[in-house]
Amino acid sequence: MSAKDKSEELLAILRLNLENVRHREGVIGYILRNSKSASVDINDSTKIVDYAMLSGESLETGDMVSEIFQLGSINSVVIEGNDLKVLSLVIEDQHVSIFMDRKVDHNKICKELDSTKHSQKRNASSIQSNEENQEQNEVEIPL
Amino acid sequence: MSEDKYANALRATLTEVRNICPPITHSFIFTKEGKIIAEAEQDTEVSTEITLHSFQNLIEKADTIGGLNTFVVNGNKGMFQISRVNNMYLAISASKKADMTCIQSAARVIVPTILKLLENKLLENIVSTPTTSATSYQNLTTENLTGLFAGETAQVDNAVLKEWSKNLNNTHIDEIEIETPNGKTARCKVKPISEREFQGKGLIRIPEKIYRVLEVEKGEQVKVKPAVPWRER
Numbered sequence: 001m002s003a004k005d006k007s008e009e010l011l012a013i014l015r016l017n018l019e020n021v022r023h024r025e026g027v028i029g030y031i032l033r034n035s036k037s038a039s040v041d042i043n044d045s046t047k048i049v050d051y052a053m054l055s056g057e058s059l060e061t062g063d064m065v066s067e068i069f070q071l072g073s074i075n076s077v078v079i080e081g082n083d084l085k086v087l088s089l090v091i092e093d094q095h096v097s098i099f100m101d102r103k104v105d106h107n108k109i110c111k112e113l114d115s116t117k118h119s120q121k122r123n124a125s126s127i128q129s130n131e132e133n134q135e136q137n138e139v140e141i142p143l
Numbered sequence: 144m145s146e147d148k149y150a151n152a153l154r155a156t157l158t159e160v161r162n163i164c165p166p167i168t169h170s171f172i173f174t175k176e177g178k179i180i181a182e183a184e185q186d187t188e189v190s191t192e193i194t195l196h197s198f199q200n201l202i203e204k205a206d207t208i209g210g211l212n213t214f215v216v217n218g219n220k221g222m223f224q225i226s227r228v229n230n231m232y233l234a235i236s237a238s239k240k241a242d243m244t245c246i247q248s249a250a251r252v253i254v255p256t257i258l259k260l261l262e263n264k265l266l267e268n269i270v271s272t273p274t275t276s277a278t279s280y281q282n283l284t285t286e287n288l289t290g291l292f293a294g295e296t297a298q299v300d301n302a303v304l305k306e307w308s309k310n311l312n313n314t315h316i317d318e319i320e321i322e323t324p325n326g327k328t329a330r331c332k333v334k335p336i337s338e339r340e341f342q343g344k345g346l347i348r349i350p351e352k353i354y355r356v357l358e359v360e361k362g363e364q365v366k367v368k369p370a371v372p373w374r375e376r
Contacts, residue, residue, distance in 0.1 A: 050207035057204045061197045062216045068189050069169060069236035071218025078217075079201070082209030099208075 055097035151326025153181035166241035280366035288348035301335035
């Protein structure tokens, strides 16, 4: 399997896992991006820009902090405010941020999404059928 | 309580937290404006200047989720956490071995409690005790005071005592407050230095018992000021 195929397979699995997470109670949306494109699925579309900026800033700060304080490669970044919290992950070349209510257990979501790396070997055909069922409000943005 | 004392007390707290939980590698407290209030003594220096600028950007962007309460970065070799404590932010980095309970205790209980106490004390002092030059600290060098009658009374130059007394409307100075660079303080009785060989050298002769309280050694610089009851000022 070529690197491109692997990347596409990872993206497909990640999207599938994100869809499962998306329908959990308290999860209000996600942003998935790589160097070429971004998928955004957020309940309140007026917040997309603000959330995208926060997502980018939190991962950038995570990178910088990791370098300065020698934390190694980043497993997760969590930012919590009075209203919401955001879990950000870097899975291969994919950057994911999930926005949720504060009461949601982000550790469970983190484990679930982290399993994407391990389930990459699964049959990609089952993923394709699930992808077709994705919500209509998901927006694909080419970068 | 001066801002200097406040910072020293916070630094001592952070250093103690680090002593309790050795996997903590760095810890510091900063304001929203990016000013470091206190930083624990640490083995390695890091460029907090760059980090603070990024934290300010992050804090700004976190307005969209109701401000920044906590920010946690989990790496495969360690973790980093920022927690809002009152109007300030406590940053802690630790190795993978760190006990998270200890870090959470520091972030949610120890530091907020100390901050609250210090803020109350600071406020109290601003309201009731205007700082005057007469009661400002004087830097003196520590010298041992041994002997059978050393007791718990420190000794400073008679000239220094006279100067303090003059500035405080000729109040008799019989107690002083000593503060170390680490923020440890002690209050004790004071007398003029009796032995000529120690006079006029900017020394403070301290008995063993007070040395132990302050955790200082001979030759260290300490800040000393008269402890005068408010009614006598």
